[in-house]
Amino acid sequence: MARTAKSTDRKRAAQSVKAARKIKQPQKPSEEPEKILFRVEGKMSTFGGPLDFGMQPDEGLALFSKLDLEDPKYADLFLPAPPPGTSGLGRRLNPNKFYFACRWNYLDTPKEFLRRSLACVENPQNGRKVDARPVDWGPYESTGRVADLSPGLAAALGLNTDDVVTITISARRAIPVKAARTKRAGHGSSNPHAKPAIKEFIESPNHSSRNGAKIDKIVLHCTEASLPSTLAEFKKSEGRQVSAHYVIDRNGEIYQMVKDSDRANHCMGANESSIGIEHVGGENDPLTAPQAAASAALIRWLIEQYGIPRTNIFGHDFTPGYSRPGGTSCPDKLFGAGHAQATIAAWVEANV
CATH class of the missing domain: 3.40.80.10 (Peptidoglycan recognition protein-like)
Structure with a gap:
């Protein structure tokens, strides 16, 4: 009995030392919620491309100019040549690409920021999500819609005119604007x-x-x-x-x-x-x-x-x-x- 008791005591002591030496693993910090920079939900329509006769032949885009046709980051948004009888970028958009327009407040989301951003565009009815680029300002508030999508984007999401769409730009998906390339009007101005x-x-x-x-x-x-x-x-x-x-x-x-x-x-x-x-x-x-x-x-x-x-x-x-x-x-x-x-x-x- 004495030998058994001593053996048990030694075993317990060894376990105590081992426990004391054990390094506690730090708890994994909880993940912070994703910061949303822009979000809108409401009715949509489609726009852009050669068949959008609601756009004037010379109508441009709020976020892009003809100089962007030479920029490889943006050139694929457009058709290789303007449709016959047109000179503006609106009708030159490639309708199969994923782009969209919203009524931006440029104080909150400056143009250069939007040009560099990708948005998550979602059909809340079927859960389909697609990344797309902002290209323009619109539609007018009087339409009762919050966004215009490219025909290709609408088709990919299974959306028809006046269906509901959700558009989100999060901090993780936005590409930071380099300050050196941004002209500022004054200290603290966006x-x-x-x-x-x-x-x-x-x-x-x-x-x-x-x-x-x-x-x-x-x-x-x-x-x-x-x-x-x-x-x-x-x-x-x-x-x-x-x-x-x-x-x-x-x-x-x-x-x-x-x-x-x-x-x-x-x-x-x-x-x-x-x-x-x-x-x-x-x-x-x-x-x-x-x-x-x-x-x-x-x-x-x-x-x-x-x-x-x-x-x-x-x-x-x-x-x-x-x-x-x-x-x-x-x-x-x-x-x-x-x-x-x-x-x-x-x-x-x-x-x-």
């Missing part, structure tokens, strides 16, 4: 476009508070006067007391007269939520080439900076809320011969 050079800031006294209103539209004007006359008129504190945020001369030089954060007096009934851009010219003058380039660059910066939809760029006479009795001929023929918002929209689509 705007990929640099603000065009301002020739001079000449403050107009005719401005006031926006009273908390968000900037959500841009109004385009024709001065119907020379640059000196326009600047002088906007500096007057008596009389009509008119002003605009920017004035673009015929040579493309840009003058700023009211801070973006302030309300300028340029479009009665729509001043609190808009930016006004005057273009020097007469009633029958088109924009000069330098003037058009400067205007397009400024508009690009503004829509990125303030998250303004491209559809919210208006000619003076066509601005929602504009309330001057009798209207106005402004912006005259600067952006095209037809006095219509469609003329403005066509110019924006072709240039901005």
Whole structure:
């Protein structure tokens, strides 16, 4: 009995030493939930390619330009040659490739970020998932849809027009944007476009508070006067007391007269939520080439900076809320011969 007890004690002691020497394995940390950068769910439709006759022959894409046709990262999104009678990238999209459009807020998801991202596009009814690239902004909110898909993408997911789709861009699938290749408007800004050079800031006294209103539209004007006359008129504190945020001369030089954060007096009934851009010219003058380039660059910066939809760029006479009795001929023929918002929209689509 004594021998057995001693043997048992030695065995227990050895087990205790072994247990003491045993290294505890660290617990595996729980996996953090995936960070979602963009997500939308709702009805869809299809767009793009030679047979999309809802797109104009010269209609472009919000996220890509013709320079991207030479970039091997993006060239396969497009057909080798434009369809007959077309010049825009919209109809040149390869309908069999997987691409899509959503109504992006470029402050949250800048254009350069979207160009480098892959999204997970899912049919929630059958669970099919496919990776696809963002290529454009749309569809309009009035359609009741949240996304437009390529015909090939819709077919792969088993979707038909007005079916529900889910689109997600996660941090793991997004390709980081290299800061060195991103033009920034200022410290902490996500705007990929640099603000065009301002020739001079000449403050107009005719401005006031926006009273908390968000900037959500841009109004385009024709001065119907020379640059000196326009600047002088906007500096007057008596009389009509008119002003605009920017004035673009015929040579493309840009003058700023009211801070973006302030309300300028340029479009009665729509001043609190808009930016006004005057273009020097007469009633029958088109924009000069330098003037058009400067205007397009400024508009690009503004829509990125303030998250303004491209559809919210208006000619003076066509601005929602504009309330001057009798209207106005402004912006005259600067952006095209037809006095219509469609003329403005066509110019924006072709240039901005």
